[in-house]
Amino acid sequence: MKKKIRNWSQYNRALVQRGNINIWLSESAISKWQNTEKHGGRGRSNYYSDLAN
Numbered sequence: 105m106k107k108k109i110r111n112w113s114q115y116n117r118a119l120v121q122r123g124n125i126n127i128w129l130s131e132s133a134i135s136k137w138q139n140t141e142k143h144g145g146r147g148r149s150n151y152y153s154d155l156a157n
Contacts, residue, residue: 109115131138
């Protein structure tokens with residue numbers, strides 16, 4: 105038996121939020137993650153820290 109929806113505004117908000125993922129990173133993790141070195145030339149891949157892997 106299906107549950108009857110009574111609060112449609114809450115139900116619709118829940119449908120919009122379904123599938124959203126929030127990820128919280130500390131400032132220190134972000135600073136360690138970012139690439140600060142040159143990547144070695146045009147067309148070459150960037151180097152990332154081991155923290156990003």
